[in-house]
Amino acid sequence: MIRISGLCKAFGSAPVLGGVDAEVAAGKIVALLGASGSGKSTLLRCLNGLETFDAGSLEVAGFSLRPGAHDPRLLQALRAKVGMVFQDFQLFSHLSVLDNVTLAPRVAQGVPRARAEAHARELLAQVGLEGRAHAQPRELSGGQKQRVAIARALAQGVSVLLLDEPTSALDPELREEVREVLRRVARGAEKSASSQISASSQASASPGLTILLVTHEHALANELADEIWTLDAGRIVSVRHTGLSAR
Amino acid sequence: MRAWAIFCLVSWAAAFLSWPKAAHAGSAEPAARGELTWGGDLQGGEPYVYESPTEPGVIIGFEVDIAQALAKELGLRAKFQQNDWSNLIPSLERGDFDIILNGLEDTPARRARLRLSRPYFVYGETLAVRRGTTLQNLNDLAGRRVGTLNQTVAEELLRAHHAEVTLYEGQQEPYLDLAHGRVDAVLLDHVIADRYGCSLPELSCVPRDLARGSYVIGLRPRDTELAERIDRALGTLIERGELRRILEHWKLWDARQEELGARATAATRAPELAVSGAGVKRSLGAGQIALFFQGALLTVLISVCAFGLALPLGVLLAVVRSHAGPAARFVATAYVEVLRGTPVLLQLYVLYYGLSSFVRLGPITAAILGLGLNYAAYEAEVHRGALAALPRGQAEAASALGLSRLQALRHVLLPQSFRIALPALTNDFVALLKDSSLVSVITVVELTKRMTIVAVEARDWVVPGLLCAGLYFAMSFPLSRLSLWLERRYQSA
Numbered sequence: 218m219i220r221i222s223g224l225c226k227a228f229g230s231a232p233v234l235g236g237v238d239a240e241v242a243a244g245k246i247v248a249l250l251g252a253s254g255s256g257k258s259t260l261l262r263c264l265n266g267l268e269t270f271d272a273g274s275l276e277v278a279g280f281s282l283r284p285g286a287h288d289p290r291l292l293q294a295l296r297a298k299v300g301m302v303f304q305d306f307q308l309f310s311h312l313s314v315l316d317n318v319t320l321a322p323r324v325a326q327g328v329p330r331a332r333a334e335a336h337a338r339e340l341l342a343q344v345g346l347e348g349r350a351h352a353q354p355r356e357l358s359g360g361q362k363q364r365v366a367i368a369r370a371l372a373q374g375v376s377v378l379l380l381d382e383p384t385s386a387l388d389p390e391l392r393e394e395v396r397e398v399l400r401r402v403a404r405g406a407e408k409s410a411s412s413q414i415s416a417s418s419q420a421s422a423s424p425g426l427t428i429l430l431v432t433h434e435h436a437l438a439n440e441l442a443d444e445i446w447t448l449d450a451g452r453i454v455s456v457r458h459t460g461l462s463a464r
Numbered sequence: 465m466r467a468w469a470i471f472c473l474v475s476w477a478a479a480f481l482s483w484p485k486a487a488h489a490g491s492a493e494p495a496a497r498g499e500l501t502w503g504g505d506l507q508g509g510e511p512y513v514y515e516s517p518t519e520p521g522v523i524i525g526f527e528v529d530i531a532q533a534l535a536k537e538l539g540l541r542a543k544f545q546q547n548d549w550s551n552l553i554p555s556l557e558r559g560d561f562d563i564i565l566n567g568l569e570d571t572p573a574r575r576a577r578l579r580l581s582r583p584y585f586v587y588g589e590t591l592a593v594r595r596g597t598t599l600q601n602l603n604d605l606a607g608r609r610v611g612t613l614n615q616t617v618a619e620e621l622l623r624a625h626h627a628e629v630t631l632y633e634g635q636q637e638p639y640l641d642l643a644h645g646r647v648d649a650v651l652l653d654h655v656i657a658d659r660y661g662c663s664l665p666e667l668s669c670v671p672r673d674l675a676r677g678s679y680v681i682g683l684r685p686r687d688t689e690l691a692e693r694i695d696r697a698l699g700t701l702i703e704r705g706e707l708r709r710i711l712e713h714w715k716l717w718d719a720r721q722e723e724l725g726a727r728a729t730a731a732t733r734a735p736e737l738a739v740s741g742a743g744v745k746r747s748l749g750a751g752q753i754a755l756f757f758q759g760a761l762l763t764v765l766i767s768v769c770a771f772g773l774a775l776p777l778g779v780l781l782a783v784v785r786s787h788a789g790p791a792a793r794f795v796a797t798a799y800v801e802v803l804r805g806t807p808v809l810l811q812l813y814v815l816y817y818g819l820s821s822f823v824r825l826g827p828i829t830a831a832i833l834g835l836g837l838n839y840a841a842y843e844a845e846v847h848r849g850a851l852a853a854l855p856r857g858q859a860e861a862a863s864a865l866g867l868s869r870l871q872a873l874r875h876v877l878l879p880q881s882f883r884i885a886l887p888a889l890t891n892d893f894v895a896l897l898k899d900s901s902l903v904s905v906i907t908v909v910e911l912t913k914r915m916t917i918v919a920v921e922a923r924d925w926v927v928p929g930l931l932c933a934g935l936y937f938a939m940s941f942p943l944s945r946l947s948l949w950l951e952r953r954y955q956s957a
Binding site: 289294296300301370 | 855857858860861862863864865866867868869871875876879880883954
């Protein structure tokens with residue numbers, strides 16, 4: 218599902234990723250730990266083309282990425298299969314919760330509004346916000362915003378979900394609701410083709426959601442991930458199997 | 465902040481200190497000052513009063529020579545005072561100079577308002593038409609578009625003969641428009657027609673005067689003594705043949721001028737050019753108020769259409785500047801800098817007169833286009849700023865969702881930046897509403913132009929001014945309210 222080969226990236230003369238090799242099988246959940254500046258977020262952002270890279274290659278959700286600038290159409294196709302959740306939510310403030318979730322399916326995929334909204338309501342129910350479909354983002358708490366952002370990232374029936382420190386912008390008391398949603402999403406991923414998400418999405422034949430989670434929360438990583446990668450100075454310095462992978 | 469405060473203080477102080485320099489010439493008798501100040505407009509051009517093409521800063525013209533001869537006769541120095549032609553009379557009345565000496569025609573209306581001297585020049589109204597057209601006399605002009613200058617006898621003659629009058633600010637423009645077919649004929653004094661119109665290859669002039677009149681010197685009615693001295697001095701100049709020498713020098717002496725002596729007594733009787741309805745003026749009537757509203761309507765039309773052009777073009781330029789490749793970005797930047805860095809007045813002139821041999825735009829079209837293209841440069845900057853003010857993550861989130869750049873702009877970035885830009889947009893529209901008064905230079909009679917016309921006719925700047933200000937305010941105030949309401953709606957939506 219994801220294959221990373223010899224990935225190198227520098228910002229100017231400062232190397233960020235110094236030859237990363239790794240693989241994630243379909244349906245697996247990987248947590249990326251490491252100090253700030255270790256390259257976790259950059260690695261994640263390379264996977265959906267938000268960052269270009271200097272050397273190596275990537276295979277993500279059936280798409281291949283090469284060093285240097287990417288073809289915009291390839292990226293659009295890739296991103297329809299690879300969702301991303303940002304640390305600071307980045308909801309679109311001029312759109313309601315429902316419109317935030319349906320925007321990409323409607324605009325990028327051409328899904329009719331009624332169908333996109335029906336699917337969005339299912340996703341909102343899954344993140345516990347079925348009652349807030351018509352709320353504006355600024356009426357939501359940070360935790361609720363992040364739950365909307367997760368629903369939005371899943372709305373196109375993605376097979377890969379990239380989570381970039383999804384809980385670190387939140388007050389501690391709001392983190393638990395996001396963790397709970399992540400657990401639910403992870404369990405959905407586990408259940409593979411029969412999961413609610415995949416079943417209701419376009420990609421119902423997919424073998425389940427592959428998740429990469431960048432986090433500082435060790436407990437969350439231990440609880441959710443099949444594998445925990447630790448990055449240091451742009452390299453993966455340890456890979457630990459949590460035992461969850463036996464499931 | 466402090467630097468700004470100092471800058472403001474210094475400029476106020478400078479403005480205050482320079483104030484006394486604009487002292488009124490009328491505050492003392494010419495004799496006491498030793499000089500005779502005469503008002504005229506250099507834009508009136510050759511051969512009246514104009515800047516010497518060979519010696520910049522030196523003014524020449526037959527009226528300059530007459531003024532000097534006259535002043536010499538009175539034992540004074542002549543001093544020229546530049547003043548916009550259409551406001552010469554109000555400026556004389558408020559005391560900016562002693563006399564008007566600038567192609568001022570003898571009319572009953574002026575006679576009622578000013579003390580007029582005996583004539584110093586006799587002119588004929590000359591009709592210029594495009595070659596091959598059959599227009600010959602005033603009666604042929606009914607319903608035709610005819611160009612002339614504002615506040616002239618020609619204008620009144622044309623109105624009395626039911627022509628559709630187009631008013632110009634300069635002498636050359638009406639003939640250019642005639643050559644390009646924007647008007648059907650031009651009626652102006654032979655001095656202007658000979659210099660600017662009849663020589664154009666596309667045009668021909670009817671070889672007889674459609675009417676005849678004279679240029680006189682205008683004075684404040686209370687300055688009777690100065691008026692008498694000027695009449696006497698003019699008489700002396702005529703008798704001694706000095707006026708003839710001046711006019712011959714400027715190639716203006718012709719058979720018409722033989723009447724000058726006969727017209728010497730004209731000062732006491734009504735001129736033969738009396739036009740019906742041109743009598744002593746006039747309080748602000750219902751008809752004029754209707755014309756005000758018409759002007760206001762035109763102002764709104766031009767402003768709305770111009771902004772309707774400026775807004776999308778500005779957004780396009782902003783998007784190009786913030787998202788496109790280097791070549792397109794360069795073009796957009798150049799557009800913004802050139803259009804913003806040059807006066808809109810100049811742009812209007814270029815669009816209407818400068819390009820008229822390539823594209824012939826109607827005055828209202830040119831006005832909308834000129835203002836719209838100019839304001840687009842400002843809107844481009846407003847929207848560029850608003851786009852830059854959006855959090856970077858918004859564009860990233862849109863593209864991470866698989867939206868193309870265009871889709872991201874259309875659905876995510878522009879709707880948000882538009883809200884940020886809204887107060888600045890309203891501001892610009894209100895500014896445009898008032899800048900639209902500039903289009904009067906290309907013959908559009910909008911609200912401000914209407915105000916100046918009425919004010920000069922009615923000899924009153926207060927009532928027309930207040931009416932004009934009231935109308936502008938009535939147009940701009942609801943707009944600010946609308947914008948505030950929109951801002952609040954966006955916030956609470």
